[in-house]
Amino acid sequence: MKVKVKVIEVSNLEFSYNGKNVLRGVNFDVGEGEFLVILGPNGAGKTTLLRCIAGILKCKGDVKVFGKSIRDMNRLELAKLLAYVPQRVEPGFLRVFDFVLLGRRPYMGLSPRREDLEAVRRALKLLRVEEFEDRVMKTLSGGELQKVAIARAIAQETPVILLDEPTNNLDPKSQIDVMRIIKDLIGEGKTVITVMHDLTLALRFGEKFLFLKDGEVTGIMTRDELEDRVLSETYGISVKVAKLGREIVPLVGADSL
Ligand SMILES: Nc1ncnc2c1ncn2[C@@H]1O[C@H](COP(=O)(O)OP(=O)(O)OP(=O)(O)O)[C@@H](O)[C@H]1O
Numbered sequence: 391m392k393v394k395v396k397v398i399e400v401s402n403l404e405f406s407y408n409g410k411n412v413l414r415g416v417n418f419d420v421g422e423g424e425f426l427v428i429l430g431p432n433g434a435g436k437t438t439l440l441r442c443i444a445g446i447l448k449c450k451g452d453v454k455v456f457g458k459s460i461r462d463m464n465r466l467e468l469a470k471l472l473a474y475v476p477q478r479v480e481p482g483f484l485r486v487f488d489f490v491l492l493g494r495r496p497y498m499g500l501s502p503r504r505e506d507l508e509a510v511r512r513a514l515k516l517l518r519v520e521e522f523e524d525r526v527m528k529t530l531s532g533g534e535l536q537k538v539a540i541a542r543a544i545a546q547e548t549p550v551i552l553l554d555e556p557t558n559n560l561d562p563k564s565q566i567d568v569m570r571i572i573k574d575l576i577g578e579g580k581t582v583i584t585v586m587h588d589l590t591l592a593l594r595f596g597e598k599f600l601f602l603k604d605g606e607v608t609g610i611m612t613r614d615e616l617e618d619r620v621l622s623e624t625y626g627i628s629v630k631v632a633k634l635g636r637e638i639v640p641l642v643g644a645d646s647l
Pocket residue numbers: 407408412430431432433434435436437438439
């Protein structure tokens with residue numbers, strides 16, 4: 391049997407803002423080609439956890455990417471392994487094309503090579519935003535901006551992609567489009583970790599789920615292992631998971647229905 395390579399190993403992660411503990415003893419692994427969705431209520435520490443994995447926040451404990459601690463990597467080395475899409479990008483005065491080209495920075499010298507330009511075009515096309523390539527970022531809508539930010543991460547061509555609420559600001563069709571693109575990336579062997587709020591979308595497309603509450607992991611489980619109790623305790627409201635064939639639908643507040 392083929393042994394799955396551990397791509398991300400998080401051990402004993404702790405983080406505090408001004409003395410307030412936001413992450414406490416977080417441990418988990420993500421294997422090659424896995425799609426992990428981080429779920430939990432507002433303020434649970436989801437974004438903080440993603441930023442720790444991305445090396446943006448310096449945390450106690452350790453994060454390893456392909457067996458090497460991110461502490462022992464420089465920015466460039468890490469940027470070739472891991473792309474991070476924040477919840478919000480600052481829409482400056484860059485052209486969309488040039489913004490997506492920033493994803494090629496880890497590979498580029500002073501000027502882009504043909505392969506850099508091609509990677510940008512492929513990413514713009516995949517997210518169906520190529521028609522915006524000459525627009526200034528500041529003129530885009532929230533949803534367009536979100537897709538362009540994801541395109542930048544795809545142009546970075548890393549084996550791991552971290553996304554913080556990638557379907558935020560998107561209309562229903564674009565939400566499904568983005569989730570399908572993520573699934574295609576997984577199909578290509580990439581490893582993806584996303585933070586999500588939309589439980590329905592998360593359970594529909596996710597494969598493995600990490601539940602976080604008050605900075606602690608309340609459960610890590612696959613689609614088949616989902617437990618109503620863990621979801622209800624995590625969110626502080628009754629959640630029942632209904633299975634309709636392969637589809638999984640969360641019924642939130644089901645007790646009061
Ligand atoms: N820069 C900061 N300074 C102080 N406290 C912060 C800072 N950023 C986040 N926090 C606090 O840390 C806790 C965790 O925040 P985080 O953004 O990681 O939660 P989250 O689960 O992503 O929340 P949400 O779902 O609302 O986006 C919250 O209580 C938040 O107020």
